[in-house]
Amino acid sequence: MTEPGKAAPAAPGRAMPLADPRFRSIFFQTVLIVTVLAAGYVAVINADANLRAQRIATGLGFLDHPAGFGINQTLIAYSEADSYGRVFVVGLLNTLLVSVIGIVLATIVGFVVGIARLSSNWLIARAAGAYVEVMRNLPLLFQILFWYLAVLGTLPSPRQSLSIADSIFISNRGIIVPSFAFGDGAEIVLAALMLGIGATAALGMLSRHRRRATGRPLTLWWAAVLLLVGLPLAVLAATDFPIGIERPVLRGFNFVGGVRMLPEFAALLIALVTYTGAFIAEIVRAGILSVHRSQTEAAYALGLTRGLALRLIVVPQALRLIVPPLTSQYLNLTKNSSLAVAIGYPDLFAVFAGTTLNQTGQAIEIIAITMAIYLLLSLTTSALMNWYNARMRLAER
Amino acid sequence: MSEHGSSPVIRTTRNAVAVELSGVHKWFGEFHALDGVDLKVMRGERVVVCGPSGSGKSTMIRCINGLEMHQRGKVVVDGVELTDNLKRIDEVRREVGMVFQSLNLFPHLTVLENCTLAPIWVRHMPRREAEALAMQYLARVYIPEQAAKYPGQLSGGQQQRVAIARALCMNPKIMLFDEPTSALDPEMVKEVLDTMVELAMDGMTMIVVSHEMGFARQVANRVVFMDFGQIVESAEPEEFFSHPKHERTKLFLSQILH
Ligand SMILES: Nc1ncnc2c1ncn2[C@@H]1O[C@H](COP(=O)(O)OP(=O)(O)OP(=O)(O)O)[C@@H](O)[C@H]1O
Ligand SMILES: [Mg+2]
Numbered sequence: 001m002t003e004p005g006k007a008a009p010a011a012p013g014r015a016m017p018l019a020d021p022r023f024r025s026i027f028f029q030t031v032l033i034v035t036v037l038a039a040g041y042v043a044v045i046n047a048d049a050n051l052r053a054q055r056i057a058t059g060l061g062f063l064d065h066p067a068g069f070g071i072n073q074t075l076i077a078y079s080e081a082d083s084y085g086r087v088f089v090v091g092l093l094n095t096l097l098v099s100v101i102g103i104v105l106a107t108i109v110g111f112v113v114g115i116a117r118l119s120s121n122w123l124i125a126r127a128a129g130a131y132v133e134v135m136r137n138l139p140l141l142f143q144i145l146f147w148y149l150a151v152l153g154t155l156p157s158p159r160q161s162l163s164i165a166d167s168i169f170i171s172n173r174g175i176i177v178p179s180f181a182f183g184d185g186a187e188i189v190l191a192a193l194m195l196g197i198g199a200t201a202a203l204g205m206l207s208r209h210r211r212r213a214t215g216r217p218l219t220l221w222w223a224a225v226l227l228l229v230g231l232p233l234a235v236l237a238a239t240d241f242p243i244g245i246e247r248p249v250l251r252g253f254n255f256v257g258g259v260r261m262l263p264e265f266a267a268l269l270i271a272l273v274t275y276t277g278a279f280i281a282e283i284v285r286a287g288i289l290s291v292h293r294s295q296t297e298a299a300y301a302l303g304l305t306r307g308l309a310l311r312l313i314v315v316p317q318a319l320r321l322i323v324p325p326l327t328s329q330y331l332n333l334t335k336n337s338s339l340a341v342a343i344g345y346p347d348l349f350a351v352f353a354g355t356t357l358n359q360t361g362q363a364i365e366i367i368a369i370t371m372a373i374y375l376l377l378s379l380t381t382s383a384l385m386n387w388y389n390a391r392m393r394l395a396e397r
Numbered sequence: 398m399s400e401h402g403s404s405p406v407i408r409t410t411r412n413a414v415a416v417e418l419s420g421v422h423k424w425f426g427e428f429h430a431l432d433g434v435d436l437k438v439m440r441g442e443r444v445v446v447c448g449p450s451g452s453g454k455s456t457m458i459r460c461i462n463g464l465e466m467h468q469r470g471k472v473v474v475d476g477v478e479l480t481d482n483l484k485r486i487d488e489v490r491r492e493v494g495m496v497f498q499s500l501n502l503f504p505h506l507t508v509l510e511n512c513t514l515a516p517i518w519v520r521h522m523p524r525r526e527a528e529a530l531a532m533q534y535l536a537r538v539y540i541p542e543q544a545a546k547y548p549g550q551l552s553g554g555q556q557q558r559v560a561i562a563r564a565l566c567m568n569p570k571i572m573l574f575d576e577p578t579s580a581l582d583p584e585m586v587k588e589v590l591d592t593m594v595e596l597a598m599d600g601m602t603m604i605v606v607s608h609e610m611g612f613a614r615q616v617a618n619r620v621v622f623m624d625f626g627q628i629v630e631s632a633e634p635e636e637f638f639s640h641p642k643h644e645r646t647k648l649f650l651s652q653i654l655h
Contacts, residue, residue: 211517212524294501297464302515302567303491306483312514316505 047364054361062360063088069355071346073262084356091348092373098265098347099334099377102272106333107326109273110280117285128281135278141339143275148267148343155263158254167247169255175266176248179259185242192235196227203227264345268337276333283325287318319392327385331378338374348373414473415440415571415602416461421470423456423626430456431467432626438571443603445613445634448623449649454606455498457623458573461604462486462493475570491519494564498576500556502548508535508559509544512566520567527566534562538592554585558592565596572596574605608653614638622646 017023051058063085070080075093078086116128135143153172156162161171169176200223207218236243248258291314299309338349353370357363416438423431430453438444446454459465460472463479463486472479474489502511512531516522522530535541538558540551548556557577564572574593578586590612597603597616607613613620613634620637622630622645630637630646638654641647 214523216521292501294497294499295503298497298501298503300464301462301490301493301495301497302563303487303519304515305487308518312518313503317503320505 051364058362058365060365062362062365065360067356067359069359071351072344073265073346084352084360087356088348088352088369091346091351094346094351095334095337095340095348095377098269098272098337098340098345102269102276102333102337103330105269105273106276106280106329109277110329111284113277113281114284115288117281118288132278132281135274136282140271140275140336141342144267144271144339144343147270148263152263152267158250161250169248169250169258172263173254173260174263175261176255176258177261178245178247179257181244181246183242183244185239188239189232189236189243193228193232196229196231199227200224262345264340264343267343268340268345272333272336276329276336279329279332280326283322283329284318287320287322288314290321291317316392320389323385323389323392327382330381330385334377334381335374413440414438415442415475416604417471417473418457418460419471421457421460421467421472423453423460423465423467430626431460433470434623434626434628436621436628436631438602438604440570440602441600442618443597443601443605443616444619444621445617446604446606446621446623447608447613447649447653448629452623453626454623455575456626458495458575458604458606461571461573462490462495464495491567492570493573494567494569494571495573496557496560496564496575496577498580500548500553500560500580502556502559502563504548506547507544508540508546508548508551511548511559512563515563515567531562531566534565535559537565537595538562539588552585553581554588557581557585557589561589561592561596571602571604574603574607576606576608578607578609610638610654622649624649 018027064083066081067084067087068080071078071087071090073094074090075097076086076090078090113128113131116124117132119125119128155170155172158169158171158173161169161173163169167178203218203220203223207220211217246257248255248260295313295317296309299313300306304312337347340347341350341354344350348370353366357366360366414437416436418434418436421431421434422429432453434453434457436444436457446458448454456465460467460479461474466479466481475492477485477489479486479489502508503514506514509528509531512534513522513524513527516527516530517524520527532541532544535544538561540555540558540562543551543555543559548559551559560577577593578589581589586609590609593603593605593612594616603616605612605617617634619631620634621628622637622641622643624645630641630643632642637646638650641650
């Protein structure tokens with residue numbers, strides 16, 4: 001404090017300057033700005049001196065230099081000869097991959113467990129409660145290592161891998177499933193599939209329209225099956241099977257063909273989903289409990305079934321409370337995915353803020369870029385969720 | 398708005414009994430909330446239920462539409478016996494409207510949407526038709542101009558009238574009221590009671606938990622007094638108020654009539 005003499009309790013009537021809200025706000029804002037500027041100045045001076053001493057060039061030129069190291073999971077073509085810039089993109093895509101899939105799965109796990117915890121079935125409610133307590137009370141890093149070392153690490157080698165119908169192989173090298181092999185004319189089949197999906201969506205909209213107009217939706221499941229499965233299959237047969245299925249085959253010590261899910265990816269994903277899912281479950285439970293029981297009873301009294309009451313009355317009201325803390329969990333999951341570095345999953349943090357930084361020593365640039373990217377991901381998620389929440393609020397008042 | 402009068406004789410006799418409770422028992426844990434309740438309500442009959450707090454009035458009325466399940470005895474509503482068969486319960490609830498003590502319109506839906514929800518989702522009524530029906534009932538409770546508002550923007554009395562309209566939109570054969578005016582400010586009680594009187598005039602079968610003795614005198618065919626989970630006395634209003642038979646009824650009446 002700047003005025004130690006006035007720290008004694010002020011007599012009523014004799015107002016301390018700090019008790020005046022306007023003065024207080026300006027005072028603290030000034031202190032904050034001065035502190036930040038001073039810290040920034042010291043940091044720049046320091047960094048400049050250090051870099052000079054170590055003869056490190058500043059700037060983003062390093063992004064064009066060849067990286068010279070391999071990455072075990074790449075969503076785009078990548079080789080050791082590619083640049084650090086490409087490493088950055090590969091890492092970013094890997095972060096996005098595990099985060100997006102993680103968010104979707106954690107949301108599903110969270111809603112299922114959260115609703116299960118409210119079940120009147122004693123066993124289901126207790127099991128869900130135990131799940132939440134265990135998952136959210138063990139450190140995430142521990143859980144990632146558990147899945148990686150204790151579960152996936154103890155699986156047999158590729159030669160002894162567990163196989164399902166000779167197509168799916170599970171070993172300590174990961175999970176390998178058959179992939180598609182595309183030949184000439186594959187585009188036509190894919191187009192037919194897209195057409196089927198589009199037509200089904202259109203039918204869905206038509207059905208909603210019909211329900212509004214006549215009270216009854218169209219019965220659609222057979223049309224959907226026909227469009228989604230029948231049409232692509234028919235086109236597939238007509239074009240002489242340009243899309244085939246490629247089964248993984250054991251060649252030497254490893255498999256060729258098929259799509260491989262790295263054990264690092266699997267361990268990270270499982271841990272992120274089960275851990276975050278537990279927190280989301282609590283949020284969902286609290287949201288649903290916040291809707292008063294009399295709301296459900298009023299819905300029942302009107303003849304609504306349990307499912308309709310949940311869907312039309314309870315969940316819409318609960319969502320208002322669920323969405324803001326849910327956003328925090330999505331952000332947490334994305335940021336927590338950087339724990340990938342512990343098991344060597346090549347996410348942005350591991351390959352860029354880890355390996356690339358070590359090799360180039362461009363600490364300031366790399367940390368700044370990495371920070372900016374995580375910030376961007378977080379702000380984008382927040383913006384999307386805020387938009388969703390605002391739209392829902394608008395629909396209510 | 399009822400199946401009164403014009404329906405064929407056979408149907409009327411078969412369905413002459415709207416609600417029948419026989420030897421109904423209900424426990425909450427150790428607590429004996431309903432202790433052998435017998436009650437028969439005929440079509441078109443209006444029954445007012447009164448009794449001290451905790452005597453089981455709400456529990457009894459909630460057993461009629463399956464919001465509570467009785468553990469012994471028999472509850473038959475419009476010819477359907479209530480068991481733990483969920484289909485049966487839903488079937489009964491479609492034909493039985495209920496208005497609660499607490500104001501429990503759906504706050505995230507407009508007044509109109511509150512009224513059209515069940516007709517659309519339960520009766521599969523076209524939206525247009527459901528909206529026309531809702532407007533008709535909102536007009537009957539004298540608040541058609543509030544249709545686009547949200548419940549939070551209405552007074553308690555208006556909310557309770559919407560709740561009545563919402564129940565009527567399902568075209569119920571029986572209406573249950575659980576102290577519909579006791580959460581309201583005194584100046585709003587009348588508007589709700591007036592609506593209920595009009596409903597009674599139309600011949601609706603009504604079971605009303607209420608301590609509004611003026612209302613009971615005006616519309617009830619029968620007043621039922623409950624205490625300790627039992628029906629102690631049941632009589633026509635005139636008889637009930639002027640010559641109560643049981644001591645407990647006398648005591649209760651002296652308390653509420655001052
Ligand atoms: N869900 C419940 N669990 C446990 N006890 C309950 C439950 N519901 C009601 N009771 C008890 O059953 C008794 C009867 O309750 P009920 O609500 O039927 O009384 P009431 O006659 O409607 O009283 P009031 O005039 O206060 O509304 C009360 O003693 C109450 O505490
Ligand atoms: Mg009650």
